Amino acid sequence: MSQIGDSLQFLRSRGYKVTAPRKQVLEVLRRSSKPLSAYQIQKSLPIKGKPLNAVTIYRILNLFCSLNLAHRVLSSGGFVICTLSEGEGCHRFVVCRHCGSLQEFASETLCQEESQITQDLGFQAEYHLSEVSGLCLKCRGGQR
Amino acid sequence: MSQIGDSLQFLRSRGYKVTAPRKQVLEVLRRSSKPLSAYQIQKSLPIKGKPLNAVTIYRILNLFCSLNLAHRVLSSGGFVICTLSEGEGCHRFVVCRHCGSLQEFASETLCQEESQITQDLGFQAEYHLSEVSGLCLKCRGGQR
DNA sequence: GGCTTAATGTAATAATGTTGCATTTAAAAT
DNA sequence: ATTTTAAATGCAACATTATTACATTAAGCC
Structure with a gap:
């Protein structure tokens, strides 16, 4: 409610x-x-x-x-x-480049992968920001 | 040179x-x-x-x-x-939150994983932006 | 060197974001 | 209910970031 x-x-x-x-x-x-x-x-x-x-x-x-x-x-x-629960993980977004609509998601896998890569570059990762851009279902016209 | x-x-x-x-x-x-x-x-x-x-x-x-x-x-x-070659892939960054120094990287794996996740949300991913924040080697004082 | 068009300069302005201090008010104490 | 007070908001001024329209300059061509 x-x-x-x-x-x-x-x-x-x-x-x-x-x-x-x-x-x-x-x-x-x-x-x-x-x-x-x-x-x-x-x-x-x-x-x-x-x-x-x-x-x-x-x-x-x-x-x-x-x-x-x-x-x-x-x-x-x-x-x-924020649309996610308090459950941990860094919050990420995918945004439609046409209509601007947005969905939030989190992924433990992505965090781990990014931490691994950046560790090899000498960094200790603490926070992961990502924003994926693309087209949503509506703006693809249902096709493709 | x-x-x-x-x-x-x-x-x-x-x-x-x-x-x-x-x-x-x-x-x-x-x-x-x-x-x-x-x-x-x-x-x-x-x-x-x-x-x-x-x-x-x-x-x-x-x-x-x-x-x-x-x-x-x-x-x-x-x-x-930009410090990467023209070779494809979305360009990503890891930034030290203490001194601000920055390294660029790319990862086919990350792109694929993000595309998969966002596809499940109804999006067709086109561009992947990510910026990881953490501490660089220097700012960790060599320790840890 | 002169020509042509891309690139830069100029001026004005919009959008975004911050700081210090005065005033108000939510919620605790009486 | 009234008082109290720290937290929150209002206000004014300003800093930073970014864009637009139009005039001027100069890079790279002949």
Whole structure:
């Protein structure tokens, strides 16, 4: 049901306050299937009263990202809600280059392979970022 | 030796002119082991005469990236020279989170694995971006 | 050397992101 | 319920990154 409720609960349990701006940002992100920039989020907010301050939105997004409630998608510069469970693994994305829709995934195999390769280059891997670009089913027109 | 010569040759062979600004940007990138932003490149340029215009630098970087002579590193927002041969495969990076040094690599295995996973999500993968973060040998103090 | 077109310079502006300080408010304590 | 207070937000100013339109310059051709 209300996955938003879960997120709010999570915030509270970590000692963060549940505020109207945080709820609003959460709702906007939850409704979007594509990454949104801070300013896009600002425009998407309910027009009742004043819009949220952009600074506030940035701070909320930083908080959400630090808690893994949301992620920043580097290839598009936007933010998305996290759709995976707390279960470990680095969160990765595949994005449709045509419609911009996005799916999140994780893979222990990829992490291990990347760690091995980079270890051979002298690095100790800690975090794995990957964003795959391609075409989604819809944008291939069902064909191919 | 002068790998810069090779890059200039490559530009000429593709019908692009070899100009002073392009040589300068190439040299600055070549000398850096870390990603540089357009404005950092501007500051790094020889102080003889006027500095390069930032717009020009952006245009040169866009050209280099489109030809795979350089790459944009998303996790840091900077640009690096490409160190791999034209041999195919998507170019990936491992970056030291402490000193910022960077190594480029490619892996057919990773591409295949990512394509398989994202295909199961309904996507046809075309481009694979990955940036691994960790600690380089130096920054681990040789230990561990 | 002159010609032609690609490349660069200039100016203005948009988009994104950050900092310091004043004000407000969620939630705990009374 | 009221008070308290630390956390969160608002506000103003500003830094960085990036793009566009149009004028000027120069690389590489004859």
